[in-house]
Amino acid sequence: MFAVLQKRLYWKxxxxxxxxxxxxxxxxxxxLVDQLSKLRGKKIFDxxxxxGIIASELAAxxxxxxxxxxxxxxxKSYIKLFKHLDLVPKVVNGSWxxxxxxxxxxxxxxxxWTLYYGENDENKSKIVSRLTRALKPGGSIYxxxxxxxxxxxxxxxxxxxxxxxxxxxxxxxxFAIKEVLGWNPLPSLLFWLPWxxxxxxxxxxxxxxxxxxxxxxxxxxxxxxxxxxGKYPIAKKYCRSYYIRADKKCG
Ligand SMILES: C[S@@+](CC[C@H](N)C(=O)[O-])C[C@H]1O[C@@H](n2cnc3c(N)ncnc32)[C@H](O)[C@@H]1O
Numbered sequence: 001m002f003a004v005l006q007k008r009l010y011w012k013x014x015x016x017x018x019x020x021x022x023x024x025x026x027x028x029x030x031x032l033v034d035q036l037s038k039l040r041g042k043k044i045f046d047x048x049x050x051x052g053i054i055a056s057e058l059a060a061x062x063x064x065x066x067x068x069x070x071x072x073x074x075x076k077s078y079i080k081l082f083k084h085l086d087l088v089p090k091v092v093n094g095s096w097x098x099x100x101x102x103x104x105x106x107x108x109x110x111x112x113w114t115l116y117y118g119e120n121d122e123n124k125s126k127i128v129s130r131l132t133r134a135l136k137p138g139g140s141i142y143x144x145x146x147x148x149x150x151x152x153x154x155x156x157x158x159x160x161x162x163x164x165x166x167x168x169x170x171x172x173x174x175f176a177i178k179e180v181l182g183w184n185p186l187p188s189l190l191f192w193l194p195w196x197x198x199x200x201x202x203x204x205x206x207x208x209x210x211x212x213x214x215x216x217x218x219x220x221x222x223x224x225x226x227x228x229x230g231k232y233p234i235a236k237k238y239c240r241s242y243y244i245r246a247d248k249k250c251g
Contacts, residue, residue: 002223005037006030009053016081017051017074025217028144028183028241029112031227033057035245036142042107047096047131048114052078052089059087063108066101068092096127101134109135111143116159121169128173137250141175143243144183150240151198152188152206163236166244175246181230182239186216 006025013021022029033054042063046055049067051074059065059082067090069075075091082089094100109131118124135141146153148160161169167177189209190198198206216222229235236242 002030002034005034009033009057012053012056012081013051016084017053017077020051020074026184026222026226028243029054031181031183031223032112032142032144032243035243036110037061039063039108043105044108044110045101045106045131045134046110046112048112048117049078049091049110050074052081052091054110054112056081056085056087060085064090066090066092066106068094068096070095096131099130099133103133104136105134107136107139109139109141111141111145113145115143116145116156119159124169125173128169132173132175132248135248137248139248140178141170141244141246141248143170143246144241146241147182147239149195150238151190151195152203153240157199163239163242163244166242170244170246174249176249177244177246179243179245180236181227181243182232182236183230183242184216184226184240185229185235185238 009030036054036058039058040062044058044063044065046058046065046067049055049069050071052067055065055067055078067075067078069078069091070093072093075093078091079089092100115124115127118127132141143166145166146160148157148162148165163180163182167180171177188206190201190206230239
């Protein structure tokens with residue numbers, strides 16, 4: 001099943017927004033979509049939806065999805081993709097700075113690799129507080145992003161959180177954490193260098209020294225292995241990225 005999902009998502013990226021392709025099949029958003037594929041009949045707000053690759057999966061499963069992005073070019077790809085799939089595109093070209101939905105409207109808010117655009121905790125707090133008003137009590141946030149201390153992806157230290165920081169952030173904004181998974185803690189060949197030096201090397205060079213990430217996708221069972229490993233504290237500490245699902249507390 002997962003192989004079918006991989007192929008479908010890859011085809012969508014390559015056909016509708018090749019320049020935004022996630023890079024390889026170990027990207028955490030494949031896991032995210034796998035989790036989201038359980039949802040049916042939900043009102044979902046995909047914040048920073050880009051070309052709608054994830055949104056189209058949700059809509060195809062009978063959810064009512066609204067995608068929002070600040071970038072008009074991405075939304076054009078979104079609309080093209082939805083029309084190609086005979087789905088109705090519901091998009092907002094706008095920013096999370098301007099809340100536009102009534103309170104308690106959505107069942108699910110999706111922050112897939114977007115909140116780091118908020119740059120610092122103060123901004124992120126404003127964004128999340130504004131948007132979560134539109135989430136029903138008991139509704140869920142799905143959140144994926146880079147681990148702050150992963151020198152491959154968590155560059156721009158101030159933009160990214162560690163897993164614990166993200167947990168604490170959502171808890172302090174009225175959420176109960178339901179699931180946390182660290183994704184892909186496999187080390188780079190440069191793991192032994194001091195962190196400051198690693199982080200100053202250009203990302204393209206760093207990726208060159210990261211064969212596990214590229215090769216692991218061909219190893220049988222890697223996906224189940226990542227899912228198993230990601231629950232342990234060591235994986236949460238050294239992961240490249242992480243997944244959090246949290247529910248808005250009632251009252
Ligand atoms: C790294 S992309 C992630 C796209 C998609 N969610 C995914 O996981 O593939 C971040 C997206 O957030 C959008 N974005 C950035 N700032 C935004 C804002 N203020 N309001 C809405 N979307 C924004 C960008 O245009 C971009 O499409």
